[in-house]
Amino acid sequence: MSEHEALEALQxxxxxxxxxxxxxxxxxxxxxxxxxxICQGIDVYGxxxxxxxxxxxxxxxxxxxxxxxxPEAGITLSCRDNYDCIADAEKPDPCGPTYSSKNIDASxxxxxxxxxxxxxxxELLQVIGARLNARLTDVSHAADLASRCLANPTLAIGATFSxxxxxxxxxxxxxxxxxxxxxxxxxxxxxxxxACSLTESVCKHLLDDLGIDRPNDQSISPLFKTTASALDxxxxxxxxxxxxxxxxxxxxxxxxxxxxxxxxxxxxGQGPNDTRLTAAHARLAVNxxxxxSTFLMEQWQLKKQLETI
Numbered sequence: 001m002s003e004h005e006a007l008e009a010l011q012x013x014x015x016x017x018x019x020x021x022x023x024x025x026x027x028x029x030x031x032x033x034x035x036x037x038i039c040q041g042i043d044v045y046g047x048x049x050x051x052x053x054x055x056x057x058x059x060x061x062x063x064x065x066x067x068x069x070x071p072e073a074g075i076t077l078s079c080r081d082n083y084d085c086i087a088d089a090e091k092p093d094p095c096g097p098t099y100s101s102k103n104i105d106a107s108x109x110x111x112x113x114x115x116x117x118x119x120x121x122x123e124l125l126q127v128i129g130a131r132l133n134a135r136l137t138d139v140s141h142a143a144d145l146a147s148r149c150l151a152n153p154t155l156a157i158g159a160t161f162s163x164x165x166x167x168x169x170x171x172x173x174x175x176x177x178x179x180x181x182x183x184x185x186x187x188x189x190x191x192x193x194x195a196c197s198l199t200e201s202v203c204k205h206l207l208d209d210l211g212i213d214r215p216n217d218q219s220i221s222p223l224f225k226t227t228a229s230a231l232d233x234x235x236x237x238x239x240x241x242x243x244x245x246x247x248x249x250x251x252x253x254x255x256x257x258x259x260x261x262x263x264x265x266x267x268x269g270q271g272p273n274d275t276r277l278t279a280a281h282a283r284l285a286v287n288x289x290x291x292x293s294t295f296l297m298e299q300w301q302l303k304k305q306l307e308t309i
Contacts, residue, residue: 032074
């Protein structure tokens with residue numbers, strides 16, 4: 001192999017290494033974000049056991065540490081070196097050993113690789129899972145924690161909904177979404193009512209931005225129908241049968257959300273044998289309202305982009 005060929009081979013290896021290192025950091029960031037979403041609003045922390053991250057035999061220098069998690073910072077790498085050990089030995093901290101915390105992007109890639117290879121991610125997830133299960137033994141928090149741990153789709157929809165709403169300036173409806181989510185486990189009927197109100201609020205925002213008068217009947221179905229028509233989502237105007245059915249299905253879903261709210265409203269009361277709403281019913285309704293509202297706001301974004309072209 002010539003020197004030129006050897007250099008090309010080294011360049012290919014270096015490029016592949018750079019891509020692999022970037023992929024590792026990206027996957028760690030994704031895991032950190034997912035874990036933070038699952039534990040949103042839950043005061044839970046955890047860490048794996050220490051492992052050797054770096055050492056230099058000639059000088060005797062070393063670094064060891066572990067992965068840590070907190071809802072605020074996500075996954076970080078907590079490290080300490082031989083100088084930290086010497087300082088702690090000379091002046092012990094009553095709170096325990098001193099660690100330096102580095103986020104995923106600031107941590108040396110070799111340290112991240114060694115921590116992952118040592119099985120620290122799996123260990124960290126087991127620790128977080130054990131602590132979540134321990135929290136579930138507290139009956140007063142069980143319903144709230146169960147809804148947060150089991151309703152990952154709701155949280156995922158909420159993140160998209162919040163992003164789109166903030167992009168177009170509908171800040172007030174984000175709080176409406178959070179209120180609906182908070183009621184899922186403890187008050188399903190209220191969660192469904194809030195989900196309907198959320199859809200109505202989004203429709204009113206959109207109609208005002210579009211410069212279109214609201215219908216005289218400002219209940220959920222007329223509001224949605226007027227908004228859908230303004231956004232070119234009227235089933236009758238769709239060229240493809242599949243799109244006609246999809247747009248018609250949206251209108252049907254909205255109509256049934258409104259009917260569900262009316263039937264189970266606290267204003268009407270219930271008999272001893274009447275169906276009782278559960279958290280599962282509420283989660284379905286809130287997810288549906290979130291998806292539909294997000295779709296309407298995204299259509300408005302697309303409409304504005306096309307008008308500027």
